[in-house]
Amino acid sequence: MFEFTILILIPLLSSAVCYTIKNIRLQYSITLSVSALHLIFSLMIFIGWYQPNMPFYFSTDSLSKLFLLVLSNVYFWVVLVSFSYLKRPVASNSEEGKRYYFLLLNFYLFANTSAILSNHFGMYWVAAEGTTLSVAPLIYYYRNEEALEAMWKYLFLVSIGIAFAFIGILFLTLSAKGTSLEAQQLFFSEFVKKARELNPVWLKASFIFIFVGLSTKIGIAPMHSADVDATSNSPSPIAALMSGSLRITALLGVMRIFQIVRPTSTYEFAKIILIIGGLLSLLFAFIFMFKVNNYKRLLAYSSIEHLGIITLGIGIGGLAFVGAMYHIIYNSLNKVVLFFTAGNIHRKYKTREVEGVSSVLNILPWSGWLLLISFLAISAIPPFGIFFSELMIFEGMLFSDKPWLLAVTMFFLLFIFINMGKTLFQMLYKKNENEILPIEKERFEIIHFATIVLLILLIAIAVISPNILHENIINISKDFGIKL
Amino acid sequence: MQNVLSILFCLSLFYLAVTSRVKAYVTVLRFQGILLTVLLVFPFIHHFSIFALILPATLFIVKVMVIPRYINKIILDLDIKRMIEPTIQQFTFLLLVIFSMVIIFVASNILSKSTNIETIPFASGFSAIVVGIFVIIFRKKLIVHVTGFLVLENGIFLFGTAVASELPMMIELGTLLDIFVVVFLMGIAINKISSTLSGFDVTALGRLKD
Numbered sequence: 001m002f003e004f005t006i007l008i009l010i011p012l013l014s015s016a017v018c019y020t021i022k023n024i025r026l027q028y029s030i031t032l033s034v035s036a037l038h039l040i041f042s043l044m045i046f047i048g049w050y051q052p053n054m055p056f057y058f059s060t061d062s063l064s065k066l067f068l069l070v071l072s073n074v075y076f077w078v079v080l081v082s083f084s085y086l087k088r089p090v091a092s093n094s095e096e097g098k099r100y101y102f103l104l105l106n107f108y109l110f111a112n113t114s115a116i117l118s119n120h121f122g123m124y125w126v127a128a129e130g131t132t133l134s135v136a137p138l139i140y141y142y143r144n145e146e147a148l149e150a151m152w153k154y155l156f157l158v159s160i161g162i163a164f165a166f167i168g169i170l171f172l173t174l175s176a177k178g179t180s181l182e183a184q185q186l187f188f189s190e191f192v193k194k195a196r197e198l199n200p201v202w203l204k205a206s207f208i209f210i211f212v213g214l215s216t217k218i219g220i221a222p223m224h225s226a227d228v229d230a231t232s233n234s235p236s237p238i239a240a241l242m243s244g245s246l247r248i249t250a251l252l253g254v255m256r257i258f259q260i261v262r263p264t265s266t267y268e269f270a271k272i273i274l275i276i277g278g279l280l281s282l283l284f285a286f287i288f289m290f291k292v293n294n295y296k297r298l299l300a301y302s303s304i305e306h307l308g309i310i311t312l313g314i315g316i317g318g319l320a321f322v323g324a325m326y327h328i329i330y331n332s333l334n335k336v337v338l339f340f341t342a343g344n345i346h347r348k349y350k351t352r353e354v355e356g357v358s359s360v361l362n363i364l365p366w367s368g369w370l371l372l373i374s375f376l377a378i379s380a381i382p383p384f385g386i387f388f389s390e391l392m393i394f395e396g397m398l399f400s401d402k403p404w405l406l407a408v409t410m411f412f413l414l415f416i417f418i419n420m421g422k423t424l425f426q427m428l429y430k431k432n433e434n435e436i437l438p439i440e441k442e443r444f445e446i447i448h449f450a451t452i453v454l455l456i457l458l459i460a461i462a463v464i465s466p467n468i469l470h471e472n473i474i475n476i477s478k479d480f481g482i483k484l
Numbered sequence: 485m486q487n488v489l490s491i492l493f494c495l496s497l498f499y500l501a502v503t504s505r506v507k508a509y510v511t512v513l514r515f516q517g518i519l520l521t522v523l524l525v526f527p528f529i530h531h532f533s534i535f536a537l538i539l540p541a542t543l544f545i546v547k548v549m550v551i552p553r554y555i556n557k558i559i560l561d562l563d564i565k566r567m568i569e570p571t572i573q574q575f576t577f578l579l580l581v582i583f584s585m586v587i588i589f590v591a592s593n594i595l596s597k598s599t600n601i602e603t604i605p606f607a608s609g610f611s612a613i614v615v616g617i618f619v620i621i622f623r624k625k626l627i628v629h630v631t632g633f634l635v636l637e638n639g640i641f642l643f644g645t646a647v648a649s650e651l652p653m654m655i656e657l658g659t660l661l662d663i664f665v666v667v668f669l670m671g672i673a674i675n676k677i678s679s680t681l682s683g684f685d686v687t688a689l690g691r692l693k694d
Contacts, residue, residue: 057655122651126658133665140673145680149689152626152673159666160620160633166640166659167613174647177600185652199599229692292694 003052006041007068007113010034015106027102028083035072035079038109042072047468057120059189062475066325067116067252070332074244075109077336077454078237081447085237088347094143101138108134108241115249121169121186124253125162131246132158132217139234150226150233157226161216165253168209172257175202191260192479204266210257211273217250219304220277220311221284231303232296232352236343239296243303243335248328251307255314255480262481274315275405281308282412289419294352295345298423299338302378305416306331312409313393320396321482323389325473330385333458334378337451341371344447345427354423358432364442368428370451375424377458379417384455385462486645489523490608493642494585497608497615500635501581504574505566506559509619509631510552516612516638517547523645539653546660551634551667558627558671562678569624569685577622584618585611605646612639624685626677630670637663 014034018027044050045060046069052060060068082105086098111130118124132155140151169186176182179197184190191198212223219227227247231239254274261270285305292298306327313324344367349357361368377384380391397406461469477484496512496519503509524540558564570577585607592607616636620629644651651659674684681688 057652120652120655122655122659126655126662129659129662129666133662133669136669140676146691148673148676148680149691152670152677152689153692155666155669155673156629156633160617160636163633163636163640167643170640170644170647174599174601177647202599233692288694297694 001055003041003045003050004055004058006037007117008058008110010037011106011110011113015103015110018103018106022099024086024098024102025083028079028086031079031082031102031106034106035076035109038113039072039076042068045069046472054117054119057123057187058114058117059119060117061189062472062479063252063255064116066329066472066476067248068113070248070329071109071112071116071245074241074332074336075105075112077450078241078244079105081340081450082237084446085235085343091143094141097137097141097143101141104134104138105241108138112245112249116252119188121172121188121256124256125166125169128165128214128217128249128253129159129162131249132162135230135238135242135246138238139230141235141238142233147233150229153226154230157223158216161213161223164213165210166213168206168211168213168257171202171206171209172198172260175199175206177202188256188260195260195263198260198264200265203261203264204269207257207261207266207270208273211254211277214250214253215277218247218254218311219281219300219307221280221304221308224281224284224304228297228300228304231300232294236339236346239299239343240336240339243300243339244332247303247307248332251310251328254311258314259480271315271317274311275402278308278310278312278315279405279408281305281311282409282416286412286415289416292423293354295354295357295423295427296339296342296352298354298420299335299342302338302416302420303331303335305413306335306378309390309393309409312405313396316393316396316400316402316405317480317482318396318400319484320393320400321480322473322477322484323392323394323396325476326385326389326392329461329469330389330458333454334374334384334386337370337374337454337458338378340447340451341367341374345371354427357427358430360428366442366444366448370448370455371424372428373455374451375421377455379421380413383459383463385458388462485526486523486602487604489519489526490605490642490646493519493638494608494611497581497585497612497635498578500615500619501578502574504568504570506564506568506625506628507556507566509568509628510555510559513555513631513634513638514548514552516635517544517552520547520638520641523642539656542657542660546664547634547638551664554667554671555627555630558674562675562684564625564627564684568628571622571624577618580618581615584614588614602646605642609639609641609643609646612636612642615639624687626674626684626686629686630667630674633670634663634667 011034014030017030021027045052046065111127111134115124115127118127136151136155139154140147175198181194215223231242258270261267281304285301288301310324310327313320345360346352348364377386380387394406496515500512521540521544528536588610589607592603596603613636616632616639619632678684
C-alpha cells in the first residue's frame with residue numbers, strides 16, 4: 001500500500017492541493033517535490049531495492065518498471081523547467097492557463113502512473129483516457145487559434161481512438177468465451193498465462209481494434225495527424241512530456257495485447273500489422289519532412305518516425321525487440337532535449353516557421369549548440385544512445401526472415417536525416433541581412449542545465465550500459481518469448 | 485426484455501438518420517440513456533439491492549440528466565441554428581445507415597453460430613457505433629459531432645452488455661466519469677471555438693496542415 005500511496009495517491013493529492021493554492025511558485029515547489037519523490041521511488045523499484053506489492057488492479061513487471069522509470073524521468077525534468085517557462089511573458093488571455101498548469105501536470109502523473117502500473121484492461125483504459133483529459137487543456141496553454149484547433153482535434157480523435165480500443169477490449173472478453181477465463185476479470189497476467197485457450201478470430205479482431213485505437217495516441221501513421229498538431233502547438237515542456245512519455249504509455253497497451261497474442265496462432269498476423277504500422281509511420285515522416293516548414297512540426301514528425309522504428313522493432317522480434325526497448329529510453333530522453341531547445345528558439349524568434357529563424361548559433365549560442373548536438377543525437381550519431389539502439393534494431397532486421405525491411409528503413413531514414421538536417425542547419429547558420437533581433441548574450445538558464453544533463457545521460461547510459469538495465473530488458477524479452 | 489430494449493435502441497438510430505434538427509439528437513441521447521439504465525436495472529428486479537443500483541443511478545444521472553442538459557445549454561448559449569447541416573443528402577444517409585445495419589445484423593447472426601453471443605443487443609450496439617461514426621463524418625456542426633461521439637459510446641455500452649463482460653463497478657464508474665469529462669471539455673472547446681474562430685462547424689478548423 002505504501003508504494004501505491006507514493007506513486008498514485010500523492011500525485012492525485014498534490015493535484016487537489018494545487019487547486020486550492022493560488023501562488024504559482026508554491027504550486028511549483030509542491031509539484032517538484034512530488035516528481036522528485038516519484039523519480040526516486042521508481043528508480044528504487046527499477047533497481048530492485050524495493051519490492052512493490054501493488055493492491056487492487058495494479059501490479060508491476062519488468063515492462064511496467066521500465067516504462068515507469070521513463071515516465072518519472074521525463075516528468076521530473078519537465079516539471080523542473082516549467083517554472084522558468086511560466087515566468088515567460090504570454091498574451092494577456094493566456095494568464096489563466098498558468099493557474100491550472102501544475103494541477104493538470106499532477107493529474108497527468110496520477111493518470112499515467114495508473115495506466116502503466118495497471119494489471120487490468122479496464123483500469124488501463126480509464127487511466128489512459130485520463131491522460132488525454134489532463135493533457136488536452138495543457139495543449140491550449142497559449143490560448144490562440146492554432147492551439148484551440150489542436151486541442152479540439154486531439155481531444156476528439158484520441159477519444160474516438162480510445163473508444164475503439166475499448167471495443168477491442170470487449171472483443172478480448174468475447175475471445176475468452178467458453179474457456180477457463182470466461183466471466184473472469186480482465187487481468188493481463190491471467191490472459192497471458194492462458195492465451196492459448198482464446199478464440200483466434202476474436203483475438204485477431206481485438207488486436208486490430210486496440211492497435212488502431214491506440215495508434216491515435218502513439219502517433220502511428222495514418223492516425224497520427226491529431227498527435228502532430230497537438231505536439232507542435234503545445235508549449236515545449238508539454239510537447240516534451242507528450243513525445244517522451246505519453247506515447248509510450250499508449251504503446252504499453254499495444255504491447256500488452258501483443259504479449260497475449262504471442263503464444264497463439266494470431267502472432268504472425270499481429271507482427272505483420274505492427275510492421276506495416278511502423279513502415280507507414282516512416283513513410284509519412286519521410287514524405288512530410290520534404291514539405292514541413294514549421295520546426296516544431298518537424299520535431300513532431302521525428303517522433304512519428306522514432307515510434308515507427310520502435311513499432312517495427314517490436315514487430316520484427318529477436319534482437320530488434322531488445323533494440324526497440326533501448327530505443328524507447330533513448331528516444332524519450334532525446335525528444336525532451338529537442339523540444340526544450342526548440343522552446344528557447346520559439347521564445348526568442350516568436351515564430352514556429354523555419355523562414356523566420358536565422359543564425360541561431362550567433363543569437364542564441366547555448367540553445368543553438370544544444371540543438372545541433374541533440375539533432376546529431378537523434379540522427380543516431382555515436383556515442384549517443386540512439387546509435388546503439390538503432391544498430392541493434394537493424395541487426396535484428398538483417399537476421400530476421402524479412403531482411404529487405406532493412407533496405408527500406410535505411411532509405412527512409414537517410415532522407416529523413418537529410419531533410420531534417422537541411423531545415424535545422426538553415427535555422428542555425430543562415431545569415432539574415434536585415435537582422436532585427438538585438439544580439440544580447442544568452443543567459444545560462446535551468447533549461448540549458450536540464451538539456452545538458454539529459455544529453456550526458458544519453459551518452460552515459462549507452463557507454464556504461466548498466467547491467468541492471470540490460471537485465472531488465474532481457475527479462476522483458478523473456479516475457480515476450482523472444483529467443484536471443 | 486434485452487432484445488426489446490435493443491430494438492428500441494435501433495429505432496432511435498433510425499430516427500437519428502432521418503431527423504435534421506439538432507435538438508432531436510439530444511432527445512435521442514436522452515432516450516438511449518433511459519434504455520441503457522433500464523437494461524442495467526432489469527436483471528436486479530428480482531433480487532433487489534441498493535449496491536446494485538449505484539451504477540444504473542450514475543448512468544442515469546450522467547447520460548440522461550447531466551450531459552443532454554449540458555449540450556442543450558451550449559446550443560442555447562451559442563445560439564446554434566436548429567438544422568444539423570449535413571454534407572450528404574438525408575435520404576442517402578438513411579440508405580447508408582440501413583445498408584450498414586443489415587450487414588451488421590446478418591454478420592452477427594453468422595458469428596453467433598460459432599460464438600455464444602446475444603445477437604440482437606450485439607448487432608444493435610455495433611450499429612450504434614457505426615451510426616455514431618457516420619454522424620461524425622457526414623455532419624458539419626461540432627456539437628453534432630459530440631452527439632455522434634456519445635451515440636458511439638452508448639453503442640459500446642450496449643455492446644458491452646451483450647458480450648456479458650464482467651467489468652468491475654469501479655471501472656465502469658471510471659469510464660462514465662471519463663466520458664462526462666470528455667464531453668465537458670468538448671463543450672468548453674466549442675464555446676472557445678465559437679468566440680475565437682467565430683464558427684460552430686468543421687470549416688472553422690483548417691489552420692493546421694502541412
